[in-house]
Amino acid sequence: MHLNGGQIPDEYKKYTGRKISIIIAGIIVLFLLLILSISVGAVSIPFYDVFQTIFLQQKSDQWYTIIWNIRLPQALTGIVAGAGLAVAGVAMQSILRNPLGSPYTLGISNAAAFGAAFSVIILGTGTMHSTGGDAIVLDNPYITTIVAFFFCLVATAVILFISKIRGSSPEVMVLAGVAIGSLFTAGTMFLQYFADDNQLAAVVFWSFGDVGRADWGELILMGVVTIVCSLYFIINMWNYNAIDAGDETAKGLGVNVERIRLVGMIVSSFLSAIIVSFLGVIGFVGLVCPHITRRLIGDDHRFLIPGTIVCGGILLLASDTAARLILAPHILPVAILTAFMGAPVFIYLLIKGYTR
Amino acid sequence: MILNIEGLEFHYKSREVLNDISFSVEKNEILTILGPNGVGKTTLLKCINRIHHPKSGSILVGDRDIMKMTLPDIAKKVGYVAQSCEKGRLTAYDAILLGRKPHITWSVSEKDIRMVDAVINRLHMQELSMRYIDEMSGGELQKVSIARAIVQEPSLMLLDEPTSSLDLKNQQEILRIVSEVVKGHNVSAVMTMHDINTALRFSDRFLMLKDNRIFAAGGPEVITPENIKQVYDVDVDVEFLKSGPVVIPSQAAFV
Incomplete structure (x- = not known):
């Protein structure tokens, strides 16, 4: 490589420029997908009308209600939740130095599902209504969400407590997470065993993650939390790069590895808990998006974190759009589609290897 | 004086690992810590840059007390090359740039880029710089690790077994680089090493540890058959060749 004293070498510029181009391309794809997602559904809305209704806000427009009250919040929820779960996943994988790190594999989602089951069956907050054109209605969705969130935090607290006793090593955190996840899964099964048909259906329905559940208020809350947590991860990008080089090397570079690991786990768990509590269990996004992004742009967190955020948004929004179309007018929960769409892409990239 | 350690003590839980360790390292000096496995060589290195917290004693780098410095401040003074380095999907250039952390x-400044450029040039790593470190050999990766420590601009470099798992050529090359950096700048180095002959070739002074304490300290004159017998429990002869002393296991060691 040609080095020219103090200037970023051309070859390196090209190398980083390619990564930035991929992220920009991802943002463009995400924007186009957003328009497409709003346009398609039980009623098709022309692209131009979608554009005009959103950006010119013509309230007299015949599509205004559909777009602003139903499709836009749902699509944006898909982007926010996908981005949030994916960035939580990449942070967990980095700070735990484990490729299996994700809100799903570390038991956070299982804890939320247990919380929902507890709320519906023990506190009686939910019964089934219908799964037709509108979503299932829980009698008291807020209590269900709050209880699910509470158990997410319990799971996180237990993992952190064990880490405090045994040291914040990646192995301890991952194994504790897997154990906690199994415990909550067993707890959910126990509750389901004693539930009546309606309660069981409500619990099972809740556990199918669905981005159509959130209204504007919840979307804004999730959006703010996702942005703040993502900023925290971006601020720590150099620390994560250092931890990737090994704990001892990171410490030699002045990184307080234990603290970064602990705070990173708290932030990523909190972010996952917020999203899962509102939307239900959406697996795979947090696990697979960081890996897809790694294969496209490598392990450098300066690019990996923003890339994963965009990738998460694309995957969940694309899955949600497909989920609304595949069996239209019936709507599939997005959680079913994330794995169907993400797994083939992931397996293809796994076989193909890293992009040079 | 670059490093001054007085009465260092380190315990792992209730087990004593280091006891009453005192020594100093001068500018442009390479000191090698010798001793059998488990005697506390790596622990001593990790105490110096506070990866481990000593139970008692003082560690001064320059005139500053390590225990009163923040971790990033320590990293500006002390560069650490760990025994093993994880192989992420980074180019050598990025991995070296990480040393500027x-x-x-x-964001990365012009000075950061200039430092990385200078080290890549100095270590003749131009061809290596845009290669991914997860595709590198042990020797190449070790070069990257040392380059990363150099761009930290430390006054003291700590190298934990820098030549373990390297072939003879790479061992010589890596230590020649360390030697050049130490002699060419106001830098000192403390290394741990198992190969006494390689250590003799590249070190100015030695610290021999036994039973968690310093058994002997000084120049090449401390590498005697008696001291090696005491420290390693091995019979050796020390022959003096043109190039310097060489340690050879004696016939008795094979019986």
Whole structure:
């Protein structure tokens, strides 16, 4: 490589420029997908009308209600939740130095599902209504969400407590997470065993993650939390790069590895808990998006974190759009589609290897 | 004086690992810590840059007390090359740039780039710089690790077994680089090593540890058959060749 004293070498510029181009391309794809997602559904809305209704806000427009009250919040929820779960996943994988790190594999989602089951069956907050054109209605969705969130935090607290006793090593955190996840899964099964048909259906329905559940208020809350947590991860990008080089090397570079690991786990768990509590269990996004992004742009967190955020948004929004179309007018929960769409892409990239 | 350690003590839980360790390292000096496995060589290195917290004693780098410094401040003074380095999907250029982490607040500055350029040139790593480190050999990766420590601009470099798992050629090359950096700048180095002959070739002074304490300290004159017998429990002869002393296991060691 040609080095020219103090200037970023051309070859390196090209190398980083390619990564930035991929992220920009991802943002463009995400924007186009957003328009497409709003346009398609039980009623098709022309692209131009979608554009005009959103950006010119013509309230007299015949599509205004559909777009602003139903499709836009749902699509944006898909982007926010996908981005949030994916960035939580990449942070967990980095700070735990484990490729299996994700809100799903570390038991956070299982804890939320247990919380929902507890709320519906023990506190009686939910019964089934219908799964037709509108979503299932829980009698008291807020209590269900709050209880699910509470158990997410319990799971996180237990993992952190064990880490405090045994040291914040990646192995301890991952194994504790897997154990906690199994415990909550067993707890959910126990509750389901004693539930009546309606309660069981409500619990099972809740556990199918669905981005159509959130209204504007919840979307804004999730959006703010996702942005703040993502900023925290971006601020720590150099620390994560250092931890990737090994704990001892990171410490030699002045990184307080234990603290970064602990705070990173708290932030990523909190972010996952917020999203899962509102939307239900959406697996795979947090696990697979960081890996897809790694294969496209490598392990450098300066690019990996923003890339994963965009990738998460694309995957969940694309899955949600497909989920609304595949069996239209019936709507599939997005959680079913994330794995169907993400797994083939992931397996293809796994076989193909890293992009040079 | 670059490093001054007085009465260092380190315990792992209730087990004593280091006891009453005192020594100093001068500018442009390479000191090698010798001793059998488990005697506390690596622990001593990790105490110096506070990866481990000593139970008692003082560690001064320059005139500053390590225990009163922040971790990034320590990283600006002490560069650490760990025994093993994880192989992420980074180019050598990025991996070396990471050494500027203690100096980077948000984005990479012109000085950071200049430092990385200078080290890549100095270590003749131009061809290596855009290769991914997960595709590198042990020797190449070790070069990257040392380059990363150099761009930290430390006054003291700590190298934990820098030549373990390297072939003879790479061992010589890596230690020649360390030697050049130490002699060419106001830098000192403390290394741990198992190969006494390699250590003799590249070190100015030695610290021999036995039973968690310093058994002998000084120049090449401390590498005697008696001291090696005491420290390693091995019979050796020390022959003096043109190039310097050489340690050879004696016939008795094979019986």
